[in-house]
Amino acid sequence: MVCTSCQKQIADYSNFCYNCGARQTATAAPGPGVANCSHKRLARSSTDKKIAGVCGGLATYFDLDATVVRLIWLLLLLFAGTGFWAYIILWIALPIAPPEVIAGATSVQVV
Numbered sequence: 001m002v003c004t005s006c007q008k009q010i011a012d013y014s015n016f017c018y019n020c021g022a023r024q025t026a027t028a029a030p031g032p033g034v035a036n037c038s039h040k041r042l043a044r045s046s047t048d049k050k051i052a053g054v055c056g057g058l059a060t061y062f063d064l065d066a067t068v069v070r071l072i073w074l075l076l077l078l079f080a081g082t083g084f085w086a087y088i089i090l091w092i093a094l095p096i097a098p099p100e101v102i103a104g105a106t107s108v109q110v111v
Helices: 054-061 066-080 083-093
Strands: none
Touching: 054 066, 054 083, 066 083
């Protein structure tokens, strides 16, 4: 691959040039072993929350039902005793996710 700025040879699928530091175009295919998927970010849920949205955010990140995550969290709280402090730490550390736009949520008039 050739840098778009300084025209020097760099490794294939690089995001930045080693020589000049220029950002490379995003049109290149991802590197070997990298899947084409949108990047998921771990964040507190702004819509599916009971207290702070930590369980809802974890459920969204791991593609699970929020009720299952809440039950696991309750078991951690009751049996291991670490669930309370882990919840507080995640509440502070995780950013809140922007509200999701629900596709097709337009109002329909019946005539």
